[in-house]
Amino acid sequence: MIYTITLNPAIDHIILVDKNINLGMTNYYSNDYDVIGGKGINAAIVLNNLEDNVEAIGILGKDNKDIFIKKFNEIGLKNNFFINEGSTRVNYKIKNLSINQETELNGMGFKTQESNLLNIKDYIKKNVSEKDIVIVTGSIAMGINDNIYKEIGEIVVNKKALLVCDCKNELLKNVLEVKPYIIKPNLEEICSTFNIEYKDNFSFDEIENLINKLKILGARNILLSMGSDGSMYFSEDNSVYKVGVAKGKLVNSVGAGDSMLAGFVYGINNNLDIENTLKYAASCGGATAFTEWLANKKEIIDLLEQISVTKIK
Amino acid sequence: MIYTITLNPAIDHIILVDKNINLGMTNYYSNDYDVIGGKGINAAIVLNNLEDNVEAIGILGKDNKDIFIKKFNEIGLKNNFFINEGSTRVNYKIKNLSINQETELNGMGFKTQESNLLNIKDYIKKNVSEKDIVIVTGSIAMGINDNIYKEIGEIVVNKKALLVCDCKNELLKNVLEVKPYIIKPNLEEICSTFNIEYKDNFSFDEIENLINKLKILGARNILLSMGSDGSMYFSEDNSVYKVGVAKGKLVNSVGAGDSMLAGFVYGINNNLDIENTLKYAASCGGATAFTEWLANKKEIIDLLEQISVTKIK
Numbered sequence: 001m002i003y004t005i006t007l008n009p010a011i012d013h014i015i016l017v018d019k020n021i022n023l024g025m026t027n028y029y030s031n032d033y034d035v036i037g038g039k040g041i042n043a044a045i046v047l048n049n050l051e052d053n054v055e056a057i058g059i060l061g062k063d064n065k066d067i068f069i070k071k072f073n074e075i076g077l078k079n080n081f082f083i084n085e086g087s088t089r090v091n092y093k094i095k096n097l098s099i100n101q102e103t104e105l106n107g108m109g110f111k112t113q114e115s116n117l118l119n120i121k122d123y124i125k126k127n128v129s130e131k132d133i134v135i136v137t138g139s140i141a142m143g144i145n146d147n148i149y150k151e152i153g154e155i156v157v158n159k160k161a162l163l164v165c166d167c168k169n170e171l172l173k174n175v176l177e178v179k180p181y182i183i184k185p186n187l188e189e190i191c192s193t194f195n196i197e198y199k200d201n202f203s204f205d206e207i208e209n210l211i212n213k214l215k216i217l218g219a220r221n222i223l224l225s226m227g228s229d230g231s232m233y234f235s236e237d238n239s240v241y242k243v244g245v246a247k248g249k250l251v252n253s254v255g256a257g258d259s260m261l262a263g264f265v266y267g268i269n270n271n272l273d274i275e276n277t278l279k280y281a282a283s284c285g286g287a288t289a290f291t292e293w294l295a296n297k298k299e300i301i302d303l304l305e306q307i308s309v310t311k312i313k
Numbered sequence: 314m315i316y317t318i319t320l321n322p323a324i325d326h327i328i329l330v331d332k333n334i335n336l337g338m339t340n341y342y343s344n345d346y347d348v349i350g351g352k353g354i355n356a357a358i359v360l361n362n363l364e365d366n367v368e369a370i371g372i373l374g375k376d377n378k379d380i381f382i383k384k385f386n387e388i389g390l391k392n393n394f395f396i397n398e399g400s401t402r403v404n405y406k407i408k409n410l411s412i413n414q415e416t417e418l419n420g421m422g423f424k425t426q427e428s429n430l431l432n433i434k435d436y437i438k439k440n441v442s443e444k445d446i447v448i449v450t451g452s453i454a455m456g457i458n459d460n461i462y463k464e465i466g467e468i469v470v471n472k473k474a475l476l477v478c479d480c481k482n483e484l485l486k487n488v489l490e491v492k493p494y495i496i497k498p499n500l501e502e503i504c505s506t507f508n509i510e511y512k513d514n515f516s517f518d519e520i521e522n523l524i525n526k527l528k529i530l531g532a533r534n535i536l537l538s539m540g541s542d543g544s545m546y547f548s549e550d551n552s553v554y555k556v557g558v559a560k561g562k563l564v565n566s567v568g569a570g571d572s573m574l575a576g577f578v579y580g581i582n583n584n585l586d587i588e589n590t591l592k593y594a595a596s597c598g599g600a601t602a603f604t605e606w607l608a609n610k611k612e613i614i615d616l617l618e619q620i621s622v623t624k625i626k
């Protein structure tokens with residue numbers, strides 16, 4: 001079983017406008033709709049679309065939980081969310097279609113009750129077993145200590161399950177202490193975590209140096225995502241793979257990284273070799289980027305043959 | 314009985330931000346909440362707060378009608394809304410508290426089904442009787458002809474009920490043909506209706522000239538609202554009253570005009586003399602402007618004694 005944990009879900013409320021927005025004035029929008037989000041939920045939906053055995057767990061705000069539950073039921077995603085007083089955060093994303101500009105007004109959402117964190121840890125203790133995979137990913141809601149992924153990770157690692165992690169800064173530094181099986185940062189996240197200035201043109205040597213810093217702190221395998229430049233995979237046996245991208249028109253980059261992680265986990269959970277695992281990762285990321293929301297199975301499978309995987313070390 | 318008709322209700326979704334908004338960037342908001350709106354609904358709520366016998370009628374979109382119904386039940390407002398396919402329009406109002414700036418992103422909402430307009434006219438035919446008051450106010454939703462207030466007005470006038478109207482442009486010109494008992498324009502609305510350039514400093518003679526144009530088209534009594542300058546009342550027997558304002562801090566001007574109309578109708582419905590009717594109009598308008606949403610009875614009564622009413626002609 002794969003478990004994804006989402007401690008800071010979101011409702012993205014998309015507002016589409018056709019003209020430039022004048023602040024302080026009356027403007028009109030052409031369409032608006034809600035999309036549920038949160039990195040763990042995104043990954044779970046893609047794994048579910050791939051018909052893998054996945055359950056999304058986490059915390060939802062009492063006042064607006066229905067949109068999540070309704071969607072989970074609609075797509076048949078197993079889920080176990082603990083309910084917190086208040087609302088899950090709502091992010092308003094105003095998309096100006098005329099100049100392809102996105103303005104975000106992001107909310108804070110509920111303050112997490114300690115009891116819900118205990119509930120989650122308890123649930124993992126009771127349910128996770130050897131060879132299960134647990135994905136902890138994304139930011140955390142208010143009231144949660146940045147030790148949380150480390151605390152959850154300890155339980156997971158003690159169960160001999162695989163810990164998969166996608167986060168940054170203190171959350172990442174802390175969780176590295178329990179030696180997660182794989183992490184999936186990008187270069188900006190690594191720079192932010194190590195408080196190094198980010199630049200566009202890191203050399204391969206510089207990248208390897210950063211990866212080694214992560215390994216020293218506890219990372220076992222690292223999937224380095226580089227957007228439209230593809231990705232690199234640094235394994236614990238010190239081999240390095242370069243992974244290409246599929247061709248397509250970017251429709252929506254939200255969830256592409258989460259889909260990539262989902263694709264990687266799909267490969268691991270289905271005992272694919274590393275080349276095919278990396279192909280699934282890149283296909284899932286690309287397929288989501290080329291579609292309105294998260295990619296479905298056919299969209300993912302269709303891209304697989306386009307993905308190049310080259311062992312460079 | 315007083316009936317208010319709302320053909321273009323709205324849900325105002327208020328988003329409060331504490332800092333300047335950067336378009337194209339990620340910003341954060343501190344709070345958000347929904348307020349139901351629509352000029353007829355606002356007037357009905359104030360009349361209901363004054364414990365008058367009022368029923369709000371109109372059309373609501375199927376997909377988001379619950380927030381209205383819930384609020385009507387909560388405050389005990391009689392209502393009869395016909396349900397249309399789609400959503401009632403949602404207006405996003407982004408309030409930047411740091412510079413007191415309001416940016417609106419307004420929606421269009423449902424396209425009105427002809428059957429619902431027939432239902433409304435039918436309901437009025439069946440229910441309205443002599444001495445009832447019917448308030449038609451505000452803009453109309455997509456798919457409604459700007460003859461609608463005239464058509465409703467004809468039914469109302471034939472029943473010997475009083476027609477009260479607050480609208481502008483073609484809606485106003487058309488409804489004037491059935492000689493509404495009272496209309497409540499401001500100078501900008503009159504200028505827009507007659508396609509005259511608006512200016513800040515109309516003389517009394519110029520104002521009287523505009524009022525006479527409205528009377529020639531069919532207006533019987535006219536309550537001219539002038540915001541913080543108070544209002545003037547031009548009656549069908551050619552007397553003119555100047556009405557002052559209460560002192561207070563402007564908190565929220567939304568619904569102040571609708572409250573003013575509600576106060577006037579309260580006076581008429583309760584057989585108050587014109588001076589006290591005008592006092593109620595000004596008190597209701599002021600009390601709503603000085604509070605977060607629509608004024609309650611106590612807030613209205615407390616301002617009454619501050620309102621000056623002077624017969625100037």
